[in-house]
């Protein structure tokens with residue numbers, strides 16, 4: 001059964017972004033495709049097979065549940081790495097299926113050694129270092145104990161990586177903090193190497209790190225937002241296109257579009273209020289289109305009287321309050337709008353486009369937040 005709106009993923013855009021990414025990081029750096037948050041709203045089930053088809057060789061998730069989904073969708077053919085949450089009782093599944101995961105505290109480290117011993121397979125771990133974000137990661141004074149355990153159980157742990165995460169590489173304001181983290185990371189890696197602990201890969205960079213700080217790329221980058229065609233921040237975009245000059249095209253293409261259809265059209269007389277309450281008064285006779293998408297579908301209520309949409313190649317305004325399941329568009333100046341016409345909430349129509357960023361500016365949400373809040377039950381499909 002079709003829903004009231006649908007999401008399209010562009011194959012061409014994925015191809016374009018992957019080739020940009022590969023040329024950015026070069027052949028020696030592996031790209032891990034971060035698909036947490038339901039692949040940033042794009043849908044794991046739809047996006048992951050598409051990414052695979054276009055050459056993705058490694059995926060990262062936040063938790064074990066997402067990793068399970070990716071593992072299923074890819075038939076276990078591609079490495080999957082959990083960067084955050086895995087319950088102790090999920091470790092057996094992970095180790096059995098060769099799922100990689102971050103280790104940043106001793107309970108998880110000891111537990112995975114125990115499970116690895118029990119099932120006779122090594123745990124594939126990434127040791128996360130605390131370098132200044134103060135979120136997760138081993139403090140340096142804990143590294144001797146890490147070394148002791150890892151060296152004591154060589155058959156139970158395989159060190160796939162040593163890693164850290166920057167506290168906001170997308171903003172110049174954080175430059176000194178990020179730089180200090182980079183230096184601390186190198187120090188930690190050196191210390192571990194001196195004590196005979198070498199990892200298959202070092203990795204620290206998210207999209208912003210990979211774009212702004214080439215040295216942060218090491219052997220692998222963990223790329224989320226960029227692969228979907230979005231810059232991590234306006235600042236990153238401006239910095240990146242500056243050398244080639246204003247007016248140059250954005251090298252990224254948005255993968256996602258969000259569309260619906262006109263449900264009804266009617267004329268409202270001058271002096272009437274529209275929808276709930278009195279937030280919009282028709283100051284002249286207007287034509288109103290009803291769209292079956294509301295805050296219950298992920299179209300923020302803060303877009304009441306401010307949001308935009310595309311209908312019949314025209315940009316039109318949301319009027320009145322956004323309801324749970326409906327919103328109203330002012331289509332007074334668009335000829336021939338009819339029930340069933342395509343409505344673009346995010347994406348392109350004709351020469352016009354509505355970017356997630358502009359949508360986000362209106363509703364005061366980050367790209368990241370808006371995308372990941374797109375409900376899971378909106379059908380996703382792949383288009384050219």
Ligand SMILES: *Cc1c(COP(=O)(O)O)cnc(C)c1O
Pocket residue numbers: 034036083165205206207208222223224225226232
């Ligand atoms: C989300 C996340 C990333 C990817 O971030 P983007 O800015 O979307 O590229 C990388 N590393 C970690 C640890 C993350 O949590």
